Amino acid sequence: MGRDTSSTEVNKTGTVPTFRKHGAGEKSGALNMARNNPQVCPYNLYAEQLSGSAFTCPRSTNKRSWLYRILPSVSHKPFEPIDQGHVTHDWDEVGPDPNQLRWKPFDIPKTSQKKVDFVSGLHTLCGAGDMKSNNGLAIHIFLCNSSMEDRCFYNSDGDFLIVPQKGKLLIYTEFGKMLLQPNEICVIQRGMRFSIDVFEETRGYILEVYGVHFELPDLGPIGANGLANPRDFLIPVAWYEDRQVPGGYTVINKYQGKLFACKQSVSPFNAVAWHGNYTPYKYNLENFMVINAVAFDHADPSIFTVLTAKSLRPGVAIADFVIFPPRWGVANKTFRPPYYHRNCMSEFMGLIKGHYEAKQGGFLPGGGSLHSAMTPHGPDADCFEKASKAQLAPERIADGTMAFMFESSLSLAVTKWGLKTCNCLDENYYKCWEPLRSHFTPNSRNPTGPK
Template structure:
């Protein structure tokens, strides 16, 4: 049971047996999660990663838990203020065990492969171009169907919610813009599971303990953690299809702030400042006049982690690949590569489709994120030539132009 703003978030679960019946927790060596942001020296450079490698089965079997890696983050769980970005790569389903997060909420973004997620509230099939949110304390298990990869945004100290829409009235009679909760948010139905493929096996239940970089688990439970016959309430897992997002864009000139593409937000304690935003850049029309249409070169007070689910991101069509990522720390300059700049500078300004067949996203935060040792060294996916994409930029300044 929790509270967020003026709304109480809680759900009642009707179980065959209570979840309190289990053996004591013990530490486990699983996955590569961490909240230690001082593993390596801070790196203010523009960072980009090539697609993260998925191990090949059966030589190297990894399920959702053992294939978790923390890439970057900030803050810490005990103070209930912070975020972490994780990468998951796996090739086998979770067997005889499930997981819950004691620290915060998981926003899961699959990039390759389907996830069949069993929760205490029921099952959800989550495919690329969909996201799901598993909130703090909810038990779940992940079944996959081959090589699978994706991204996770974890927040502790807040829950994800719809952004404030301002003049885009969420109470109007017509469907509101952005993420329409009436037609887009899907919640599971209760589905009783009497056994979880034999829950007497070791490590039947796993949980990251608050402020610890490891999992804790217990064994010996002779009934399923998903033994829920019915539930009601508003504190639930849910999923959302990104193609249902109603894009709002500039129709005259110049750029609107990227916040118009916010699907979900986790608010900080400061009004108007996000602990984390989940922002997407879906297919849309570009019609702005007298405007350089790709993103401007900019520095700002937010940390921007970007991932690509599919297609070619318009500002870096070649170097930024599906399954890869980039991180631009606060006040580190970034923007389109040289090829994009030259192409867009000479393009005829007429209505055009932008990002057709593409879905890029951004985890944006007001916190200054540090990169883990795995992200900078162990993963071996860091693109050390990223900075070269801007080297061909030329000056076009002409002082005689009016």
């Protein structure tokens, strides 16, 4: 029996998923247990706990889920090293480069040339830190054209925040199925097994963080509502398959930055029921409640933070996921596009769709840019001239667009693939600022705008 590709089901976060089999709707008593780990589970299932935090973490941050399985996940052959492909955590492959970097849309392999699934299509672009000490992050690009057939993946090093840019992803997890489309994101947390079906040539971005989990940012004076609201995050409904795999099912594990694989005789998606607070989840970026300046000046991009992975320093993140959605611009006496800037943080930007307002050309969907710590960046010359002369009436910004930023307090190293072999690096990026000219008027302090 092949794997079921029927439609996915999701619950609002915080609810207990019901019992599902291949998308059917019958309920079960699989969760009606006197305790998490009974002597004999209903339906003679195995109880297995997946812990995403130390047992002794405070209750508010303790993450764990109980899964009730046909066979426990320990039923597999030994792991063996496999080809790394373009996945790396060697941040010294090439020397550092402080320049502004921009990539054209990353090339997706053609199905007619070679079948590439999600795992074999992973390419590490940049990163910093060390997964052995549970501190750091990596940014990956995925470029694939085929589904993972009797293969699944799990990450022992950290959490994956997946941002599809082209093509739908049908994601099978131990907790159920999720259908993910461009302009949605999902988080697959550390240790969770998943497999991905695709339906066409597919591309997207991944932010991986080590040792911490993504959470909603604190709202402070914004109050109880705003930005990404908890009720808009969705989790899978329990789903399982009781399937023998004659040729063996391949389980791929990323451990200490290396890839390993093992075989097992059954599908890993055999959890009949589960409960807990350590789950995969998805979010539609259209549900983001934008907060913006309504009088004057330009608010910092931190007001657009969807999820954050905190460091041990208060107010400083290992990584933030920030979006720039459609919104109104109404500020008076203000240069409205993003201002010229140097930052102690590293800023990687990607574009899901549309046209980013601070760049008149060259920054395209499926591409990206990296502005490293203290490297200056900002609007190109054409954007500056137009914004300086614009009539400041209320205007819609970024309609039909969704740009995002992975921002980190760490100084990111770019991989050899990102600098040398991806063949997408835009060598002429710096030229977008060359037309900038001085408008200095030493004899008149009254601003008139560029001539």
